[in-house]
Amino acid sequence: MTEKPNYSLDITGEVCPMTFVKTKLLVERMPSGEMVEVRLKGAEPLANVPRSLAELGHQIISTVREDGEGADGIHRLLVRKK
Template sequence: MKKIPGNNKVDEIDYSLDITPEVCPLTFVKTKLLLQRMSPGQVAEVRLKGAEPLENVPRSVREHGHAVLSLEPEDPAKGKQSVYRLLIRKQ
């Protein structure tokens, strides 16, 4: 995980996490560990792929009281096979 400068969706992305090689439940476990280290208001970018993580990670983030700002494919032409970019704001 590393801090990176802003993008076009939010002023700044504070943390980036790539969970593309992981499978459930590790996808949310790693996301949750990142959120625990963050301060309220900070934004994380999480890269994920696969049907289960695409469904479970955003849902679990919301269930834990955080905001899902966006969930977009990096390559829309690949559809569900694409790596997705999830932006989360810690509440």
Template sequence: MSFTRAEEQNIERNLDITTETCPMTFVRVRLALDRMAPGQVLRVRLKGEEPLRNVPRTAAEQGHAVLRQESDGDATMLWLRKGG
């Protein structure tokens, strides 16, 4: 799945948590989402199996939408839309 140029421009914030370890990975994501308005999109760059498993699951449990997940072999990009 690929985003159009217009969809890419809808990303309000980027967050790189590739150097963080759990549980700080989701703590950083949650703090970023808390500072955003409902409907805004956060793009998160993460690395490792544990954050890849936990961040999308926990975000969805808290009412946020996981829009897309894409790996480049080194890291994974995750697009989250803040829930209301």
């Protein structure tokens, strides 16, 4: 990861729809152009959170699986607020 996020959010213990709700609430409080790194776990949040943020116009910079995790394990999502 080359860009450093301004915020971080760990939603690995949450389930949908709270994964997106908590992420959206943080992004709404952020100034435009700043970034957040979101740690999420599971196939459903991995599919829904980035898609929903992109639909709101935010930029998905990267999605990276953490070392030692399987495909449905913990991922780090980097997002820039529009």
